[in-house]
Amino acid sequence: MWALRPRKRPKPPDRRVCSKMALIQVDHITKVYDLGGVKVNALNDVSVTIEQKEFVAIMGPSGSGKSTFMNILGCLDQPSSGEYLLEGEAVSKLSGDQLAEIRNKRIGFVFQGFNLLSRTSAVENVELPMLYNGRPAKDRRERALLALKAVGLEGRDHHHPNQLSGGEQQRVAIARAIVNDSSIILADEPTGNLDTKTSFEIMNLFVRLNQESHITIVLVTHESDIAKFSQRIIRFLDGKIISDQAAPK
Amino acid sequence: MINIPSAVKISLRALRVNKMRSGLTMLGMIIGVTAVIAMLAVGGGAKSMIGNQIASMGSNLIIILPGASTSGGVRMSSGTTPTLSMKDAEAILKSCPAVADVAPGLGGVAQVVYRHQNWSTFVNGTTPSVLDIRDWSLSAGRPFTDQEVKTAATVALLGQMVVDNLFGDVDPVGQIVRIKGIPFQVIGVLAAKGQSIMGQDQDDTVFVPITTAQRKLFGTAFPGMVRAIAVKAKTEDALSDAEEQITQLLKQRHHIGPNQDADFSVRNLTSMMEAAQSAANTMTILLGAIASVSLLVGGIGIMNIMLVSVTERTREIGIRMAVGAKTWDIRLQFIIEAVILSLFGGTIGILVGSIGSKVTGYFIGWPMVISPLSVMLSFGFSALIGIFFGFYPAYKASLLNPIEALRYE
Numbered sequence: 001m002w003a004l005r006p007r008k009r010p011k012p013p014d015r016r017v018c019s020k021m022a023l024i025q026v027d028h029i030t031k032v033y034d035l036g037g038v039k040v041n042a043l044n045d046v047s048v049t050i051e052q053k054e055f056v057a058i059m060g061p062s063g064s065g066k067s068t069f070m071n072i073l074g075c076l077d078q079p080s081s082g083e084y085l086l087e088g089e090a091v092s093k094l095s096g097d098q099l100a101e102i103r104n105k106r107i108g109f110v111f112q113g114f115n116l117l118s119r120t121s122a123v124e125n126v127e128l129p130m131l132y133n134g135r136p137a138k139d140r141r142e143r144a145l146l147a148l149k150a151v152g153l154e155g156r157d158h159h160h161p162n163q164l165s166g167g168e169q170q171r172v173a174i175a176r177a178i179v180n181d182s183s184i185i186l187a188d189e190p191t192g193n194l195d196t197k198t199s200f201e202i203m204n205l206f207v208r209l210n211q212e213s214h215i216t217i218v219l220v221t222h223e224s225d226i227a228k229f230s231q232r233i234i235r236f237l238d239g240k241i242i243s244d245q246a247a248p249k
Numbered sequence: 250m251i252n253i254p255s256a257v258k259i260s261l262r263a264l265r266v267n268k269m270r271s272g273l274t275m276l277g278m279i280i281g282v283t284a285v286i287a288m289l290a291v292g293g294g295a296k297s298m299i300g301n302q303i304a305s306m307g308s309n310l311i312i313i314l315p316g317a318s319t320s321g322g323v324r325m326s327s328g329t330t331p332t333l334s335m336k337d338a339e340a341i342l343k344s345c346p347a348v349a350d351v352a353p354g355l356g357g358v359a360q361v362v363y364r365h366q367n368w369s370t371f372v373n374g375t376t377p378s379v380l381d382i383r384d385w386s387l388s389a390g391r392p393f394t395d396q397e398v399k400t401a402a403t404v405a406l407l408g409q410m411v412v413d414n415l416f417g418d419v420d421p422v423g424q425i426v427r428i429k430g431i432p433f434q435v436i437g438v439l440a441a442k443g444q445s446i447m448g449q450d451q452d453d454t455v456f457v458p459i460t461t462a463q464r465k466l467f468g469t470a471f472p473g474m475v476r477a478i479a480v481k482a483k484t485e486d487a488l489s490d491a492e493e494q495i496t497q498l499l500k501q502r503h504h505i506g507p508n509q510d511a512d513f514s515v516r517n518l519t520s521m522m523e524a525a526q527s528a529a530n531t532m533t534i535l536l537g538a539i540a541s542v543s544l545l546v547g548g549i550g551i552m553n554i555m556l557v558s559v560t561e562r563t564r565e566i567g568i569r570m571a572v573g574a575k576t577w578d579i580r581l582q583f584i585i586e587a588v589i590l591s592l593f594g595g596t597i598g599i600l601v602g603s604i605g606s607k608v609t610g611y612f613i614g615w616p617m618v619i620s621p622l623s624v625m626l627s628f629g630f631s632a633l634i635g636i637f638f639g640f641y642p643a644y645k646a647s648l649l650n651p652i653e654a655l656r657y658e
Contacts, residue, residue, distance in 0.1 A: 071652055074571075076571065076651050076652050077652060096575075096576060097575040097576055100570065100573050100574060100575045100576075101573065101575070103570075103571060103572065103573045104572060104573020105573070109571050109572070111655070115564070115567075115568050115571070115655060116568075117565055117568060119262070119266055120262075128568070128569070128572050129572040129573055131251050131255050131259075131574075131578075132250070132251055132569075132572065132573045132574050132575065132578055133573065134250065134252065137254075137255065176572065180573075
């Protein structure tokens with residue numbers, strides 16, 4: 001259903017010996033925050049592998065390190081130690097601008113608070129990531145409209161965020177996340193601000209994107225109802241993974 | 250990297266959101282650029298006025314005046330002794346290589362009468378070369394000839410003001426006027442020249458052959474005495490050489506020893522005028538410098554507003570970074586915003602400054618000169634101010650941590 005998806009992506013060079021490369025491979029990462037002399041271990045020796053086309057839910061209480069983990073997965077933050085390989089590429093050695101390029105091309109973010117630009121129409125919000133990879137304006141508009149259509153917002157492209165409901169705003173954010181053909185969507189409590197019915201609609205959209213467009217989805221949630229939509233649930237506690245199992249069906 | 254048209258579009262949108270604020274920020278630039286343009290126009294006007302006066306006086310001009318006499322230890326005023334003669338003038342032309350032409354002069358105030366009209370003016374006895382030396386052309390008739398100078402013919406060239414006062418609509422050429430009761434034939438009219446740098450009206454004059462002035466109008470104590478000698482140097486560079494040569498020659502001719510005061514004085518008018526012009530230049534620079542202080546204040550205003558804008562839009566910056574904006578994408582966006590503010594302000598300032606100074610100049614009677622250079626300078630300076638004062642806020646924006654920026658409320 002996400003029509004632009006079947007574009008051929010050049011395979012990143014395989015620098016690793018292993019035959020099958022994981023999409024996300026996290027090896028023994030730690031993250032230490034220094035809060036006024038007190039060292040806080042937000043992540044403590046975390047190792048996870050996420051394959052392509054997986055739909056993973058991350059659960060855990062506040063302060064368990066799941067947000068820090070998501071920030072590292074999203075290349076917004078770097079681990080204090082350990083290795084993070086994204087499609088075989090060691091992310092921890094990259095510069096800020098190289099990380100920005102990875103976020104632009106390979107990762108789509110969906111936030112709890114939507115994080116759309118106010119005073120900017122839906123279609124222009126969706127165009128935003130394409131502004132930073134040099135696509136011509138006409139191409140941008142075309143792809144943005146297609147992405148809006150893919151999330152079921154056809155015809156609402158010139159509405160501003162304050163004219164859209166919460167669910168519609170989250171759809172705009174999802175359209176923005178997929179418009180650059182990203183292979184991963186990282187969603188941080190995407191249904192946290194939505195009612196149950198809308199939450200399920202959004203989750204169904206994620207499931208469709210995962211199954212039809214083969215986009216890998218990693219999602220943080222508190223609610224087991226929401227986690228049920230995924231295939232695999234990873235639980236965090238005190239900066240460590242305490243369980244990693246298939247989602248109950 | 251973001252392309253510039255998209256960045257400009259984003260910036261324009263951001264500026265439109267806060268119209269009042271953007272307008273007030275621009276006002277700082279508008280006032281600054283207006284002040285610079287107006288001040289440069291005032292200075293440019295002063296320069297052009299002096300330039301016109303130099304041109305009307307004649308270029309590369311040196312004036313030799315007789316010196317002060319000393320009578321029983323009392324020194325009299327300059328020009329009281331009749332020390333210069335026609336022969337001096339001829340000698341200068343003959344033996345000073347840096348001199349192109351000379352025109353001796355002898356004159357005085359006299360009443361000029363035409364029919365029932367009369368007018369008091371300065372009658373100047375001189376030679377035909379005066380027209381060349383003072384870059385003065387005729388608007389009608391012909392100049393007098395060397396022959397007429399030799400024979401002390403009673404012919405006259407009238408200045409425009411004299412013509413206006415005596416003749417009205419009548420064509421003066423060929424008419425007879427009386428100067429000190431002696432009939433003169435008008436053979437030509439001098440082209441209008443306007444005021445001299447000293448403020449006299451140069452058109453209020455009559456030229457007659459110097460011999461006529463000496464013999465018939467203003468009888469002289471010695472034959473061949475002249476009141477002044479105007480000298481044109483060959484080139485501007487030859488002015489000081491000419492001055493030197495003339496001084497040497499006249500000292501020799503007047504038998505003045507090395508330690509004695511000369512009985513004449515040599516004045517290089519062109520260099521005096523040039524000094525005046527460079528004074529006007531200095532004034533222009535000074536005025537411009539003072540005005541550019543307000544431009545600087547305008548620039549600081551832009552920086553101030555941009556810093557506020559960066560803080561307000563922290564979350565927007567975080568979103569942009571999360572979707573892949575690089576360091577320079579963020580910087581460029583804020584720099585472009587600052588440059589748009591400063592260039593808009595600058596352009597409006599140039600318009601207001603140009604129109605304003607022309608209108609003011611018209612009412613106060615000062616020639617305002619707006620040079621393309623000052624316009625381009627203001628425009629370029631505005632752009633530079635935008636880049637300079639926009640850079641720090643843009644730099645701050647680009648250093649934001651995307652995680653914290655996204656959490657910013």
